[in-house]
Amino acid sequence: MSNNNKITIKDFINKVLAGTALGIIVGLIPNAVLASILKLFEQTDIVVMLTRTVYMFQLATPLLIGALIALQFGFNPMKMAVVAGSAFVGSGVTTFNPQMQNMVNNAMGAYVSAGTGDIINTMLTASVAVILVLLIGEKFGSVSIILSPIVIGGGSGLIGLLMLPHVKGLTAMIGTGINSFTNLQPVVMSILIACSFAVLIISPISTVAIGMAIQLNGISAGSAAVGVAATTIVLVVHSWKVNKSGVTMAVGLGAMKMMMPNLFRHPIILVPILFTSAISAIPVAMFNVMGTPSSAGFGLVGLVGPLASIDAGLNVFTAVCIWFIIPTVVAIISLILFEKVLKLYKKEEVFIYLG
Known part of the structure; x- marks a missing residue:
């Protein structure tokens, strides 16, 4: 990574933070603003649809964060998409629920999305993907369009999912500490x-x-x-x-x-x-x-x-x-x-x- 891309640890962290900050703004503002305003109006079909629209837009926050982090590093569209996809997976915004029935094929097991996922893990997963992109560079050559999504996207996404429980555990520890103040x-x-x-x-x-x-x-x-x-x-x-x-x-x-x-x-x-x-x-x-x-x-x-x-x-x-x-x-x-x-x-x- 240091040969062709001379990025210091400080610069790396600043780029990740900058991309995350902008991604959060873009992802959260529509729902934060419109959800409160729409409550003032009668719940007509169009109001309900718009409310659901901005909430679904919010679900894409990890995807936006990943893309904007990649943009900070000047990645091309394909590499940007790979980092974005990895961040989305690692965020945990979408999880698999084996107890829920899939309404499409009536089989047991369905993917459920809620919230914005874990922002810390989103950043970590995107960082892993960025590091892999910088390390691999153009080594995949003409098959990059095939191998990059599989190796970098799937690999860093998997790493993100493996980290997720531990990162959530850190959040839980912080919560426990705060909860002790209630006494x-x-x-x-x-x-x-x-x-x-x-x-x-x-x-x-x-x-x-x-x-x-x-x-x-x-x-x-x-x-x-x-x-x-x-x-x-x-x-x-x-x-x-x-x-x-x-x-x-x-x-x-x-x-x-x-x-x-x-x-x-x-x-x-x-x-x-x-x-x-x-x-x-x-x-x-x-x-x-x-x-x-x-x-x-x-x-x-x-x-x-x-x-x-x-x-x-x-x-x-x-x-x-x-x-x-x-x-x-x-x-x-x-x-x-x-x-x-x-x-x-x-x-x-x-x-x-x-x-």
């Missing part, structure tokens, strides 16, 4: 859970998967969602004059993971995020802001977090204060404090979109 005093619990989810939402780990896996409920789920919301607002506040309006809008609508490259390259962005999350979490315990396992990882996306707390009995005025006003005020204070006063960073350098 602490309410305010401390709220702060620790909010900060944990604030960090996770800009990492490759799925906050939704964590919330569902450990069945966060009540105040713990509300804390998790507020942590996600706080990160969203911090990124919007810091991105407002730094990035193009489309980037800021995408972050505000739910594509916080597009800032993953910034987290890995400039970890200092965690300072305002954790500061805002910690302070924003205090009212969660004071006002009993509740949530559910399914709302814990969403935050402001589709207003899932705020609506769940209102459904649990929180009045609208208090909800607006806790979910929007307090995090926004604290985020602005963090910008002034950490950039202007303490001069820990320049937002133009650490919050500029790196995808």
Whole structure:
């Protein structure tokens, strides 16, 4: 790989992160935006069809990530397709269920797709495929069109599936650690859970998967969602004059993971995020802001977090204060404090979109 393609480990990781960030935006934004809007309309046939359309588009997120990672390396269309296919397989977004009946031929066993798959394993599988492409190069010659999908696509896809249970095990360990916070005093619990989810939402780990896996409920789920919301607002506040309006809008609508490259390259962005999350979490315990396992990882996306707390009995005025006003005020204070006063960073350098 080093002979013809002089790529450092740092460059390799940055390319994978950049492709992943853009793939997440493209894959998640349609469903994140339209799903919440379409709920406001009567469920006519066309509305139902459009809802299903954007959800199916979301299922292709691992495929998009793989393709965009390959694009970062300048691969030709065939190599790009091979990496994309491998990433899709390794993500686990589609699994085989032997207990389900296949509606096509009525045989037992069917393939089922849901969610976006495991983002970490998607990145790892795509990385394996990229390495194989770089190592093999043009050695397949005229039969490359046949051997590349079989050897590289099938091989790296298989490796991805073998890694998947272990990667999911890592996610489960993180979830178990977070779940231990629920035994602490309410305010401390709220702060620790909010900060944990604030960090996770800009990492490759799925906050939704964590919330569902450990069945966060009540105040713990509300804390998790507020942590996600706080990160969203911090990124919007810091991105407002730094990035193009489309980037800021995408972050505000739910594509916080597009800032993953910034987290890995400039970890200092965690300072305002954790500061805002910690302070924003205090009212969660004071006002009993509740949530559910399914709302814990969403935050402001589709207003899932705020609506769940209102459904649990929180009045609208208090909800607006806790979910929007307090995090926004604290985020602005963090910008002034950490950039202007303490001069820990320049937002133009650490919050500029790196995808």
